[in-house]
Amino acid sequence: MKLNERGLLIVLSGxxxxxxxxxxxxxxxxxxxxxxxxxxxTTRPPREGEAEGVDYYFVSKEEFEERIKNDAFLEWAQFVGxxxxxxxxxxxxxxxxxxxxxxxxxxxxALQVREKTSDAVFVFIAxxxxxxxxxxxxxxxxxxxxxxxxxxxxxxxxxxxxxxxDYIVVNDEVTNAADRILAIIRAEHxxxxxxxxxxxxxxxxxxxx
Amino acid sequence: MKLNERGLLIVLSGxxxxxxxxxxxxxxxxxxxxxxxxxxxTTRPPREGEAEGVDYYFVSKEEFEERIKNDAFLEWAQFVGxxxxxxxxxxxxxxxxxxxxxxxxxxxxALQVREKTSDAVFVFIAxxxxxxxxxxxxxxxxxxxxxxxxxxxxxxxxxxxxxxxDYIVVNDEVTNAADRILAIIRAEHxxxxxxxxxxxxxxxxxxxx
Numbered sequence: 001m002k003l004n005e006r007g008l009l010i011v012l013s014g015x016x017x018x019x020x021x022x023x024x025x026x027x028x029x030x031x032x033x034x035x036x037x038x039x040x041x042t043t044r045p046p047r048e049g050e051a052e053g054v055d056y057y058f059v060s061k062e063e064f065e066e067r068i069k070n071d072a073f074l075e076w077a078q079f080v081g082x083x084x085x086x087x088x089x090x091x092x093x094x095x096x097x098x099x100x101x102x103x104x105x106x107x108x109x110a111l112q113v114r115e116k117t118s119d120a121v122f123v124f125i126a127x128x129x130x131x132x133x134x135x136x137x138x139x140x141x142x143x144x145x146x147x148x149x150x151x152x153x154x155x156x157x158x159x160x161x162x163x164x165x166d167y168i169v170v171n172d173e174v175t176n177a178a179d180r181i182l183a184i185i186r187a188e189h190x191x192x193x194x195x196x197x198x199x200x201x202x203x204x205x206x207x208x209x
Numbered sequence: 210m211k212l213n214e215r216g217l218l219i220v221l222s223g224x225x226x227x228x229x230x231x232x233x234x235x236x237x238x239x240x241x242x243x244x245x246x247x248x249x250x251t252t253r254p255p256r257e258g259e260a261e262g263v264d265y266y267f268v269s270k271e272e273f274e275e276r277i278k279n280d281a282f283l284e285w286a287q288f289v290g291x292x293x294x295x296x297x298x299x300x301x302x303x304x305x306x307x308x309x310x311x312x313x314x315x316x317x318x319a320l321q322v323r324e325k326t327s328d329a330v331f332v333f334i335a336x337x338x339x340x341x342x343x344x345x346x347x348x349x350x351x352x353x354x355x356x357x358x359x360x361x362x363x364x365x366x367x368x369x370x371x372x373x374x375d376y377i378v379v380n381d382e383v384t385n386a387a388d389r390i391l392a393i394i395r396a397e398h399x400x401x402x403x404x405x406x407x408x409x410x411x412x413x414x415x416x417x418x
Binding site (some may be wrong): 015162163183202 | 215249335336337338340368369371372374375376377379388389391392393395397398399400401404405406409411412413414415
């Protein structure tokens with residue numbers, strides 16, 4: 001029996017190049033969870049094969065800006081002329097269904113979500129050391145030295161922001177990291193602040209403190 | 210890699226008859242942990258087959274009272290004329306070795322530990338409902354109705370104390386409950402407050418906040 005039926009909002013983030021996407025994929029491949037991935041909204045036109053509501057919610061620039069005005073995003077950013085954002089209502093819908101909603105986002109986006117939510121769980125995915133992160137950035141052969149240098153600088157600026165998160169999960173091995181995140185989700189549901197109300201109802205405890 | 214090498218002090222507690230001992234046993238039978246059980250100190254004379262330092266640390270009344278004066282117990286109580294307590298130094302020794310030290314104690318003892326420690330993890334083991342707890346108490350055929358009634362009354366007084374704990378774990382099935390406790394231990398190690406210092410060292414982050 002789950003004491004708390006509402007799902008958790010889990011924000012996975014971490015420095016540039018740490019392997020957030022790989023950890024998130026491994027997490028979704030594990031058993032025994034009810035995770036959904038939050039679909040972003042964008043003003044970028046759909047590419048061939050991309051489906052509305054699956055890859056993105058595609059909207060016009062006007063609609064996106066209207067939503068910004070209405071504080072309808074948990075986080076948003078502009079990137080090469082297009083908007084990208086996490087629509088608050090879609091996330092809320094899933095949480096109410098008891099789904100654990102996973103956001104895999106950049107550090108700056110995560111800090112925006114931190115300011116707009118009160119009960120999300122923030123996980124900072126950390127490299128076991130600096131060298132392993134640099135090696136990972138270099139291994140992506142497709143990028144120029146200049147791009148790699150920029151990403152290294154970005155990671156360097158993101159390292160000190162770990163203290164703003166609830167948990168630090170070291171990505172030493174992808175399945176280990178995913179396993180730890182699942183443990184965090186289970187533990188968070190058992191937290192007294194999340195489960196006490198339901199517990200009191202079940203055991204007919206009169207709350208007077 | 211564990212970011213934090215110090216072990217955790219885990220206090221398992223819950224109302225009379227909830228099955229704390231059974232959950233603790235199941236927990237110790239699980240794989241992938243480094244748990245040790247804290248040995249209590251007592252003034253009761255050893256029974257046949259009981260070994261010093263394994264079943265209990267056996268001490269004189271004078272020595273126990275001297276230790277109470279020196280605040281050398283995490284919790285202690287008197288029971289049918291004998292003292293029982295958890296020696297603080299023995300627990301500390303194990304924590305320093307990186308062991309997770311498990312105390313399985315009564316609610317009143319747990320609240321004493323709460324006041325004497327700052328970083329222990331308190332888990333309240335809860336019955337899925339009142340009836341299942343009463344049924345469990347009745348099933349122990351060896352006790353008189355009067356004793357059973359007293360234990361029910363005790364449990365009733367303990368139900369409202371769950372809110373003083375960090376986590377509530379429902380003992381719906383023993384292995385589920387043990388599994389959730391293992392998840393809590395893993396998650397607690399990943400908590401930023403426990404791991405940030407080591408993380409900052411590893412990534413050479415200069416702490417200035």
